[in-house]
Structure formats: structure tokens, C-alpha cells
Amino acid sequence: MPSNKQRLGKWGENVAASYLSVRGFEIVARNVRTPYGEIDLVVKNWVGLVFVEVKTRSSDAFGQPEQAIHSKKREHMLQSAEYYLQELKDYPGAWRIDVIAVRGEPDQINPEVMWFENALA
Numbered sequence: 001m002p003s004n005k006q007r008l009g010k011w012g013e014n015v016a017a018s019y020l021s022v023r024g025f026e027i028v029a030r031n032v033r034t035p036y037g038e039i040d041l042v043v044k045n046w047v048g049l050v051f052v053e054v055k056t057r058s059s060d061a062f063g064q065p066e067q068a069i070h071s072k073k074r075e076h077m078l079q080s081a082e083y084y085l086q087e088l089k090d091y092p093g094a095w096r097i098d099v100i101a102v103r104g105e106p107d108q109i110n111p112e113v114m115w116f117e118n119a120l121a
Contacts, residue, residue, distance in 0.1 A: 012056025012102040012111075013040055019100065019113050025050065036079035048094035051081040053119070056102040066101040066116060074120055096120075 002010070017027055025043040032039040041052035053073075055066060069077075077097050085091055099119040104111030 007106055008056050008058060009054075011106040013054045015056075015102050015104075015111055015113060016052060016054040016100040017041060017043075019115070020050075020052070032080075032084060034080040034083040036083055037076040039077075039080050039084060042084065044093075048096070049085075049091065050095065051077065051084070051097045053077055053097070053099045054102065055099065056104075058103075058105050060103070064101065064103075066099055066114065069099055069119070078120060 013030065017030070020041070020043050021027065025045050027041065028044050028049070029042040030040070032042060039051050040054040043050045043052060053069065055069065057064070081095065081097055085095065096118045097120045099116040101114040101116070102111050103114075
């Protein structure tokens with residue numbers, strides 16, 4: 001049985017996936033495991049691929065979700081994206097790494113979603 005933290009994280013990923021789908025992105029993959037860590041979402045649109053890290057919090061008691069992206073996490077996100085691209089071998093398009101911060105409780109109707117495009121630039 002998943003823990004409350006796992007349930008919250010899965011809910012946040014679903015919220016982020018829906019948020020991006022409504023904005024014209026196609027979900028390519030979810031929870032991709034690499035030797036460097038997990039990629040929460042891989043999405044694409046006419047511009048190229050986007051690797052998305054989703055951070056979810058039910059409150060700001062331990063800081064805002066996006067504050068959980070520390071230097072080590074950034075390094076793992078970049079390495080994971082590069083690994084994924086190498087495995088594709090012939091992907092010709094552009095790519096970037098985004099962060100989506102979700103605040104709310106599972107099953108909440110209108111959670112707060114903040115989208116940080118090109119978060120590692």
C-alpha cells in the first residue's frame with residue numbers, strides 16, 4: 001500500500017500531466033528510470049521534448065515545492081535527460097527541462113500549479 005507521501009506525489013504527477021495535456025503537450029513517458037534517477041514526465045510538442053520534474057506539497061510547512069530542486073537534484077535531472085536522449089540515438093529536435101510545482105491535497109478540485117519552463121537554464 002502506498003504511503004501518504006507516495007500518494008501525494010502520484011496525484012501531483014497526474015495533475016501536472018493533465019495541466020500539460022490541456023496546453024497541447026503529448027505525454028511520451030512517465031516515471032522513466034535511468035541510472036541517474038527518475039524522470040517524472042517526458043512530454044513533447046511541436047518544439048521538441050520536455051523532461052518534467054514534478055514537486056508536490058500539501059502545504060508550505062517545509063518550504064515551497066520548487067525549493068526542493070537543489071544542486072544535486074539539478075545534476076541528476078540533467079544526467080537523466082541526457083541518458084534518455086542517448087538511448088533514443090536519433091532524436092533530432094530541441095529539448096529542455098521544466099519543473100512543475102503542485103500545491104494541494106489529493107482529489108482537490110483546483111490545486112495550485114506553477115510551471116517553471118527551462119528550469120535549468
